[in-house]
Amino acid sequence: MTAAEVTSRSAEEIGRTALGPRPLPPLGQQRAGRAPAFQDTVLDNGLRVIAVRRAGVPLVELRLRVPLAGTHRTHAARAELLATTLLAGTVRRSRAEVDIDLARVGGDLGASVDPERLGLSGVSLSAGHDVLLDVVADALTAAVHRTAEVRTEKERLTAHLTMARSQPRTIARLALQRRRYGDHPVTRELPEAADVADVSPAAVRSLHRRALVPRGSLLVLVGDLSPARAVDTVAAALAGWRSERAAVELPPLPLLRGGDVRLVHRPGAVQSQLRLSAQAIPRTDARYPALQLANLIFGGYFSARLPENIREDKGYTYGAHSYLEFNPHGATVIVDTDTATGVTAAALHEIRYELGRLVLVPPDEDELESARRYAIGSLSISMASQAGLASTLAAVATAGLDLDWLRAHPARLAAVTRDEVTAVAAEFFAPTAFTGVVVGDAEVLAGPLAAIGGIDLSELD
Amino acid sequence: MELHRLILDNGLRVVLAPDTSTPVVTVAVHYDVGFRSEPMGRTGFAHLFEHLMFQGSESLPKLAHFRHVQGSGGTFNGSTHFDYTDYYEVLPSAALERALFLEADRMRAPTISEENLRNQVDVVKEEIRLNVLNRPYGGFPWIQLPAVLYETFANSHNGYGDFRDLEQATVEDCAAFFDSYYAPANAVLTVAGDFDIGAAAELVHRHFDDVPGRPAPKRPSFAEPLPDRERCGSHHDPLAPLPAIAVGYRLPDPSVELAEYTARVALASVLSDGDSSRLRRRLIYRDELVTDIGAGLGMFGVPYESRDPDTMIITAIHLATVPAEQVLHTVDEELAMIVRDGVSEDELRRTVARWSSTMYRDHDRLATRARTIGACELLHGRGELAAELPALLGEVSSEQVAAAAASLRPEARGVLTVIPGGVE
Numbered sequence: 097m098t099a100a101e102v103t104s105r106s107a108e109e110i111g112r113t114a115l116g117p118r119p120l121p122p123l124g125q126q127r128a129g130r131a132p133a134f135q136d137t138v139l140d141n142g143l144r145v146i147a148v149r150r151a152g153v154p155l156v157e158l159r160l161r162v163p164l165a166g167t168h169r170t171h172a173a174r175a176e177l178l179a180t181t182l183l184a185g186t187v188r189r190s191r192a193e194v195d196i197d198l199a200r201v202g203g204d205l206g207a208s209v210d211p212e213r214l215g216l217s218g219v220s221l222s223a224g225h226d227v228l229l230d231v232v233a234d235a236l237t238a239a240v241h242r243t244a245e246v247r248t249e250k251e252r253l254t255a256h257l258t259m260a261r262s263q264p265r266t267i268a269r270l271a272l273q274r275r276r277y278g279d280h281p282v283t284r285e286l287p288e289a290a291d292v293a294d295v296s297p298a299a300v301r302s303l304h305r306r307a308l309v310p311r312g313s314l315l316v317l318v319g320d321l322s323p324a325r326a327v328d329t330v331a332a333a334l335a336g337w338r339s340e341r342a343a344v345e346l347p348p349l350p351l352l353r354g355g356d357v358r359l360v361h362r363p364g365a366v367q368s369q370l371r372l373s374a375q376a377i378p379r380t381d382a383r384y385p386a387l388q389l390a391n392l393i394f395g396g397y398f399s400a401r402l403p404e405n406i407r408e409d410k411g412y413t414y415g416a417h418s419y420l421e422f423n424p425h426g427a428t429v430i431v432d433t434d435t436a437t438g439v440t441a442a443a444l445h446e447i448r449y450e451l452g453r454l455v456l457v458p459p460d461e462d463e464l465e466s467a468r469r470y471a472i473g474s475l476s477i478s479m480a481s482q483a484g485l486a487s488t489l490a491a492v493a494t495a496g497l498d499l500d501w502l503r504a505h506p507a508r509l510a511a512v513t514r515d516e517v518t519a520v521a522a523e524f525f526a527p528t529a530f531t532g533v534v535v536g537d538a539e540v541l542a543g544p545l546a547a548i549g550g551i552d553l554s555e556l557d
Numbered sequence: 558m559e560l561h562r563l564i565l566d567n568g569l570r571v572v573l574a575p576d577t578s579t580p581v582v583t584v585a586v587h588y589d590v591g592f593r594s595e596p597m598g599r600t601g602f603a604h605l606f607e608h609l610m611f612q613g614s615e616s617l618p619k620l621a622h623f624r625h626v627q628g629s630g631g632t633f634n635g636s637t638h639f640d641y642t643d644y645y646e647v648l649p650s651a652a653l654e655r656a657l658f659l660e661a662d663r664m665r666a667p668t669i670s671e672e673n674l675r676n677q678v679d680v681v682k683e684e685i686r687l688n689v690l691n692r693p694y695g696g697f698p699w700i701q702l703p704a705v706l707y708e709t710f711a712n713s714h715n716g717y718g719d720f721r722d723l724e725q726a727t728v729e730d731c732a733a734f735f736d737s738y739y740a741p742a743n744a745v746l747t748v749a750g751d752f753d754i755g756a757a758a759e760l761v762h763r764h765f766d767d768v769p770g771r772p773a774p775k776r777p778s779f780a781e782p783l784p785d786r787e788r789c790g791s792h793h794d795p796l797a798p799l800p801a802i803a804v805g806y807r808l809p810d811p812s813v814e815l816a817e818y819t820a821r822v823a824l825a826s827v828l829s830d831g832d833s834s835r836l837r838r839r840l841i842y843r844d845e846l847v848t849d850i851g852a853g854l855g856m857f858g859v860p861y862e863s864r865d866p867d868t869m870i871i872t873a874i875h876l877a878t879v880p881a882e883q884v885l886h887t888v889d890e891e892l893a894m895i896v897r898d899g900v901s902e903d904e905l906r907r908t909v910a911r912w913s914s915t916m917y918r919d920h921d922r923l924a925t926r927a928r929t930i931g932a933c934e935l936l937h938g939r940g941e942l943a944a945e946l947p948a949l950l951g952e953v954s955s956e957q958v959a960a961a962a963a964s965l966r967p968e969a970r971g972v973l974t975v976i977p978g979g980v981e
Contacts, residue, residue: 104729104732104733104736104737105732105736106729106732107669107670107728107729107731107732109732110666110667110669110732110735110736111614111615111666111667111668111669112615112666113615113665113666113769115767116615117615117616118615118616118658118662119616120616120625120655120658121654121655121658122655123629123651123652123655124650124651124652124653124654125651126580126649126650126651127580127650127651127751128580129579129580151578152576152578152579152921153917153918153920153921154917155914155917155918155921183832184832191832191842192832192833192838193833194832195831195832195833195834196833196903196907198831199830199831199833199907199910199911200903200906200907200910201910202910202911202913202914203910203911203914204831204911204914219914219918220914221910221913221914221917224910248842248845251845252841252848255799255848255874255876256848258798258799259693259798259799259848259874261798262693262796262797262798263692263693264691264692365691366686366690366691367683367686367687367690367691397627398623398627398633399620399623399624399627399628404620407680408619408620408676408680409676410676410679411675411676411677411678411679411680411683412679412683413680413683414680414681414683414684414686414687415687434683434686434687434691435683436682436683436686465628466624466627466628469627469628469629469630470627470628470630470631472630472649473629473630473631473648473649473652474630474631474632476579476580476581476630476649477581477630477631477632477647477648477649477923479579480579480580480581480923481921481922481923482918482921483918483921483922484922
């Protein structure tokens, strides 16, 4: 900086005071959050409805999850077009009228799909949540998927697919799915452009009629509402949403087995994506709380072993993460980081080292207590907002659990012992249990990666 | 929303926003320094320095800050903007004193070492590779548009920084930057959530009173004249599959012309908020020129986030077969219609309802609430400002929106075009 502006102290002078270092204050007594009133029920059309009163602000958050898996070649394309035209007009509302009605009650509503399900996510002022529900019901029972709208959305979807496929994180995700599950339907996270072109408006309408059904689906409402009245409002609004069919779940997935990390070429890339994965256990398994803590200790938060090593010590990356990913049949663990091309092989080596270390050098008491407090605290933070509670609840309810399970989870985490963490770490974080991909400039990466071994170069020419 | 204020003897401004509805608390510190205060040859320095503030302080070795926040059940982050840098923690309320201690310790005596500086230069370069260099549309438009619309170094340079500048940063630079800009008198401390006001004020005094006072730096004016002609620039993005365009217009200063500023919030909403908005209906669904289009206030799309000069932005990603001029021309036609006919009462009511909803949602997330209060207190002197936007929007008339649209003239704007796909 310009020395003329300010007479600065040196860094050493700045970093110390006459008093010297001070002790860290202890934590106070934590009070528990109030238990919210809620209803969790199944309507006679088969839809599970959870309504939770959380009246912090005068809003209502809505999450709808409809299992919508399919094995047909063009299923992903049809499902995407179903989602993109679901709010594009009904028998009684045009696309603009859907939005106008939502806007008048401060509403927002979006549809999305993945290989497992179709989701609707929305919010409105609480005084207008009957309008929000009416729009949702109208879309579910009377969306028309007009030919012109389907055609417009096919054009836009094709452009969006091009954009998505240019994102390194998407390229890496698709490569990881291929590596893990071959051509299983779960891998079809983005439809092929050619398949999009093949889908007719009639095929979209047909998928809507057959697959967008209440039985097996979940609706979560959280906000400034009365749970009992909200359930009644939902039952009345969605009375016309009926089908003899049940929503279609994803076909069973093969268990992941360890294997070589596949190198995928992205010419000229200045940074590489590393994605490793192994089989894990779902929330319903008694060992899940221990696994959750083992994952935190490995790479599940910033104070974990992996980010402290490859970011804060070595500067290889901006972020290094590990997390559990759930599907209807189980769960996997994914380790994820992006690093400069020049340090990619070294970063992979460090990831494997830290996996091995988690197995051989179990967490000490401090590591366990830190992870435990983080797991409990971050859960209470995520449940403190309406939107956070709605999303968290939708995620666990999809696995067949409920709000009582969420509220009892801190006690489960509190009971986990070091021995239990050590045991799950050894079972689920063994380096040999992992498979994965590296996406980057193979002309630079192939040599150093091959030198450290465990690399599959078969996708290169 | 009721705010309680204190000012400590060292000049630190303190805002307390109690809310005991959930057992969670947020502590945020906003320092009055951002990209615009970086000297020539040190682009990216404010953000790099933000990273260094996490690297330890007199009572806390490297890694301790993260471990103490997360080991208390909390989360944390920091962010650097054009006019400020903020740091925050969200924690179970039992950890309030600990969070205050952590923020006070680094405000008083951060550890600035050569080793940590070099480590964080590497980390920041990875962050830039991740968010800019290795990604299509990286930094669009906040990195490239200022260079087109503005002339002074302060307003136009890349806030993420050039690698060469980052690599040349020294420990002495860091010490001088800290002494200049990180004085308590140049900061706002915000505490929001589950606490007792008296007890929280006592804890604030306990931990921050002996942070030594230094004079706040004199803030230079970053004002520069409005453009007198349309300014154009292009950016080659080798990874982008489709062309894009960003149009920037200067905003009125909200601390001087709040009603005019608010009219532009309403205008942006009428233009692009939802499928019933004018630009989406026209350019996406009727004319099929663009795949996406949006209008917003501020380089990061958040109202009140900068002092004057600030920017209203319209961005679009369009088809390769559609010339950028056609997108611009169509936007101008839509603006001209608003200038001529105004907007409907229903459009205005929808704007108020949608912004009410957005404000409530932001307020419901305690971290967002504390950070917004702190930013508005620091930049505009009133933390209440952000929560007042729906009420202010309720006062906006069709004529005011028409006048706002009339100010978006071609000769007053900067136009950035993104040329996709490996063009040399």
